[in-house]
Amino acid sequence: MRTSANIRRWSSNCRLSSMLILYMPLLCSFYAYCEARDTLKQGEWISDNGETLVSAGGRFEFGFFSPTGSSGNKRYVGIWYHEWDNRTVVWVANRDSPIINANGVFNLTEDGELMVLDTTGKVYWSTNIGSSCPCNRTVTLTNSGNLVYEDYGVLNNILWESFNTSTGSDTSTDTLLPGMDQNMYLYLTSWKGSDDPGKGSFSLGKYRSSNKIYKGGNIYCDRFSSDQMDAKLGNLSRDFTARVVMGFSGKLEYWRWDVKGMNWSLIMAEPGNKCAVYNYCGNYGVCNPDNNLVCKCLPGFKPNAPEKWHSGDFSNGCARNSMSCGENDMFFPVHAMSWDDKDSNLKRVPVKDESACKTECLKSCDCRSYSYDNDTNNNCYIVTQDLLDLQEYAEGSNSFSVQSISVRVAISDIGF
Numbered sequence: 511m512r513t514s515a516n517i518r519r520w521s522s523n524c525r526l527s528s529m530l531i532l533y534m535p536l537l538c539s540f541y542a543y544c545e546a547r548d549t550l551k552q553g554e555w556i557s558d559n560g561e562t563l564v565s566a567g568g569r570f571e572f573g574f575f576s577p578t579g580s581s582g583n584k585r586y587v588g589i590w591y592h593e594w595d596n597r598t599v600v601w602v603a604n605r606d607s608p609i610i611n612a613n614g615v616f617n618l619t620e621d622g623e624l625m626v627l628d629t630t631g632k633v634y635w636s637t638n639i640g641s642s643c644p645c646n647r648t649v650t651l652t653n654s655g656n657l658v659y660e661d662y663g664v665l666n667n668i669l670w671e672s673f674n675t676s677t678g679s680d681t682s683t684d685t686l687l688p689g690m691d692q693n694m695y696l697y698l699t700s701w702k703g704s705d706d707p708g709k710g711s712f713s714l715g716k717y718r719s720s721n722k723i724y725k726g727g728n729i730y731c732d733r734f735s736s737d738q739m740d741a742k743l744g745n746l747s748r749d750f751t752a753r754v755v756m757g758f759s760g761k762l763e764y765w766r767w768d769v770k771g772m773n774w775s776l777i778m779a780e781p782g783n784k785c786a787v788y789n790y791c792g793n794y795g796v797c798n799p800d801n802n803l804v805c806k807c808l809p810g811f812k813p814n815a816p817e818k819w820h821s822g823d824f825s826n827g828c829a830r831n832s833m834s835c836g837e838n839d840m841f842f843p844v845h846a847m848s849w850d851d852k853d854s855n856l857k858r859v860p861v862k863d864e865s866a867c868k869t870e871c872l873k874s875c876d877c878r879s880y881s882y883d884n885d886t887n888n889n890c891y892i893v894t895q896d897l898l899d900l901q902e903y904a905e906g907s908n909s910f911s912v913q914s915i916s917v918r919v920a921i922s923d924i925g926f
């Protein structure tokens with residue numbers, strides 16, 4: 511009988527009294543009692559009939575599920591909390607290839623391959639490690655929520671693990687759990703929606719300590735409104751009740767399980783305000799989260815697309831009222847702002863004072879702004895790009911920040 515042959519390892523979670531163990535062969539026909547193992551060996555599998563793996567310690571569970579709120583005919587294989595909340599899924603294997611109206615199997619085959627397939631043999635997911643047997647492979651769900659596929663035959667060799675969030679991994683998850691290695695590259699990819707774990711448009715990319723949220727391939731938020739988020743991410747391994755999720759609506763969320771309330775509470779999320787969204791007000795638009803109207807154009811500038819601007823879509827930004835360039839142009843200083851300095855054309859000129867910096871800028875129509883900083887060796891920056899991602903208040907900014915940028919405008923445009 512497949513069922514009893516298949517279940518060889520019992521975890522401490524199998525709450526059977528010693529008396530009941532006498533009736534084990536009988537009870538094993540009830541999955542409810544027999545699902546609590548944490549490991550599969552070669553030639554073992556779990557089917558989509560309620561069989562699961564439960565980590566020794568009981569915190570996590572692995573098996574087939576349909577996302578909460580979905581119609582239930584799409585089946586995925588994943589990891590969720592067993593101890594607390596089985597609706598919160600932290601990892602999904604076949605996230606872009608659900609099994610539809612078929613009976614799924616998660617199989618560690620006789621020749622050592624790990625895959626999700628259906629009863630017709632169609633493969634939905636596999637680690638693509640291949641088989642190089644003779645081997646002695648197992649797959650284990652650990653109590654930190656890591657699915658570990660290893661070959662004991664070769665020196666405790668980990669072949670693959672769900673905790674690996676390296677860039678490029680096609681099993682990327684949306685959730686960071688305590689204990690995941692954050693010294694490496696880290697890459698989280700959001701779900702498509704609350705009921706669709708497929709790869710969505712938002713991702714968190716991290717290298718060393720710099721966290722950025724991307725939308726498609728573009729930066730969506732590189733300036734967290736609170737430096738607490740970076741600190742919390744760094745501290746995650748100290749907080750075993752926490753998880754961090756790259757949400758499908760573009761927010762990076764830090765959640766903690768509230769033992770008293772028996773629910774998750776959202777501790778913080780980034781971007782924490784509209785101005786933390788990269789270039790929210792468009793080029794030459796200035797963002798201030800404390801204003802009623804969050805975006806305004808710099809003096810001498812007007813919205814590029816007035817209708818969109820007035821309906822709250824600032825993405826087109828602002829343009830100079832007149833495009834002419836002259837020797838008598840004025841410079842409008844904007845103070846205590848941060849701005850994006852990803853421009854490789856930013857030219858640094860050593861000058862003796864600010865007026866020499868201004869003169870330097872007026873020499874060329876390409877100079878659209880300058881920034882003079884007398885704190886550090888009288889540096890004069892000639893800015894030939896449009897100014898983007900302007901912030902009126904730049905707390906905890908990762909971007910280059912300066913005391914002031916002076917933006918070039920025609921005299922006629924600022925009403926002199």
Ligand SMILES: *[C@@H]1O[C@H](CO)[C@@H](O)[C@H](O)[C@H]1NC(C)=O
Nearest residue numbers: 571574575576590595596597
């Ligand atoms: C979660 O628990 C509920 C109630 O016990 C059960 O109906 C549901 O199938 C479980 N969900 C998963 C994914 O195991």
Ligand SMILES: *[C@@H]1O[C@H](CO)[C@@H](O)[C@H](O)[C@H]1NC(C)=O
Nearest residue numbers: 553555615617618619620621
């Ligand atoms: C799992 O793979 C083995 C091959 O190693 C195969 O014999 C078995 O039928 C598969 N199980 C299912 C349920 O498909």
Ligand SMILES: *[C@@H]1O[C@H](CO)[C@@H](O)[C@H](O)[C@H]1NC(C)=O
Nearest residue numbers: 645646647648661662663666
């Ligand atoms: C496979 O590995 C386990 C754990 O190390 C060991 O107990 C078992 O004897 C090994 N089996 C074979 C066939 O080598």
Ligand SMILES: *[C@@H]1O[C@H](CO)[C@@H](O)[C@H](O)[C@H]1NC(C)=O
Nearest residue numbers: 670671674675676678679680
């Ligand atoms: C993580 O996965 C990447 C590619 O998917 C692989 O190159 C790397 O070796 C893996 N790292 C670990 C620690 O397994």
Ligand SMILES: *[C@@H]1O[C@H](CO)[C@@H](O)[C@H](O)[C@H]1NC(C)=O
Nearest residue numbers: 738739740741742744745748
């Ligand atoms: C990080 O951990 C240290 C030491 O436990 C603690 O003092 C600090 O407040 C934590 N930081 C955050 C942001 O939680």
Ligand SMILES: *[C@@H]1O[C@H](CO)[C@@H](O)[C@H](O)[C@H]1NC(C)=O
Nearest residue numbers: 768770771772773774775776
């Ligand atoms: C969590 O539970 C507490 C206490 O029962 C309750 O006050 C709070 O509103 C709940 N939070 C959510 C998000 O449901």
Ligand SMILES: *[C@@H]1O[C@H](CO)[C@@H](O)[C@H](O)[C@H]1NC(C)=O
Nearest residue numbers: 863864882883884885886913
């Ligand atoms: C920089 O220049 C301003 C204006 O001339 C002056 O008030 C300030 O003291 C200068 N700072 C330094 C460090 O020289």
